[in-house]
Amino acid sequence: MKYPIALVTDSTCDIPQSWREEFEISVVPLSIHFGNDTYRDGVDLSPESFYERLEREEVHPTTSQPAPQDFINTFQALQDGGAKEIIVFTISSAMSGTIESARLAAQDFSIPIHIVDSKNNSMGLGWQVIAAARAREQGANAWEMLEVATKVRQKMAYYISLNTLKYLEKGGRIGNATKFLASLLQIKPLIYVDPSTGIVHPSIPARSRSAAIDGLFKEFFKHLNITSPMHITVLHNAARDEAEALAERVRETYHPAELFISIVSPVLGAHTGPKAIALCGYSESD
The missing domain is CATH 3.40.50.10170 (Rossmann fold)
Structure with a gap:
């Protein structure tokens, strides 16, 4: 060492x-559990394989x-x-x-x-x-x-646009995001993590994928000091093309000091579901 x-x-x-x-x-x-099968997150099951399986499996995975x-x-x-x-x-x-x-x-x-x-x-x-x-x-x-x-x-800001709310609901990790009524599950929810409590809260949902990603972009940057160097990650649940487009928009608009794209771990993806996309980062300002 x-x-x-x-x-x-x-x-x-x-x-x-x-x-x-x-x-x-x-x-x-x-760990992720698909029925009787158990996998160590990031060791036994790649994120890409996990998201493909998540969409076709009838059994909802659990985590531990x-x-x-x-x-x-x-x-x-x-x-x-x-x-x-x-x-x-x-x-x-x-x-x-x-x-x-x-x-x-x-x-x-x-x-x-x-x-x-x-x-x-x-x-x-x-x-x-x-x-x-x-x-x-x-x-x-x-x-x-x-x-x-x-x-x-x-200083952390972390906003996630979900393609569906059903995985968060099934996983029992929905927290205050239950304010999204079950009758509105077809919308594209936007949630965020409160950095003072670690609890998930709802933000402004959208009715289409493009509007959801645009809303994600705008809401995220409301919570960063864009005049200071920014460190940002574009996160995605097997939505690489959209993540790359979003990263390019971030780069061209705000020129962050640090920016990269990462696929989300299976343990988190079990709760946020396929095609979720997020922005996470902070600015160096006091």
Whole structure:
């Protein structure tokens, strides 16, 4: 290991593999269950295969958090590799019990372990981890890394346009988005994650796909300081062409400091459904 402070997160982070390797980020997978078949998120089932199967399977997949032992195994491997301290960022505690598994694993461990509720998922989680990793590269200690990640978390904007609400409803993770009445399930819902609570809320829905993506674009940028450098991810659930078009619009209109496209992990996709598309990011302004 290059660093005495190790970074750990879970598989909902959607951090590109190249960054996971560059910044030495360990990822603990959640699980997806299709009937009697169980897959480790990002290990046994590719996102592309998952979304193809999601559309044709009659059985709705379920998801589950890692066991404490999964975190213990990761912590032990990192300690054996030279880590003197570990920081763990997990998916929002309002969305998953993953953080409780991490906390149980950290109890009585022989080196300090800091457990952070990201109050987000996907790159709403991932950007926090990357900010901490970049601070570590500049020589930051654990508390300074945590402070940097907290500032990023507080600035995070994350808006998701769903092609349908039925997967969020079936998965039981709909939260306050139930304000979308069942009779309106044919609309294109827009939801967002509140970075102060980690809870999903409804925003302004649309009646067509093109209007939904346009609404996503406009609403997202209402919540960023566009005069400061911006770090943005276009996220998609097997909607690559639309994600590329949206990324080009973002690039041409706002010229962010950092912009990339990522496919959403199967665990999250089980709840948001095929063809969802999202914008997630933050600006560097105070």
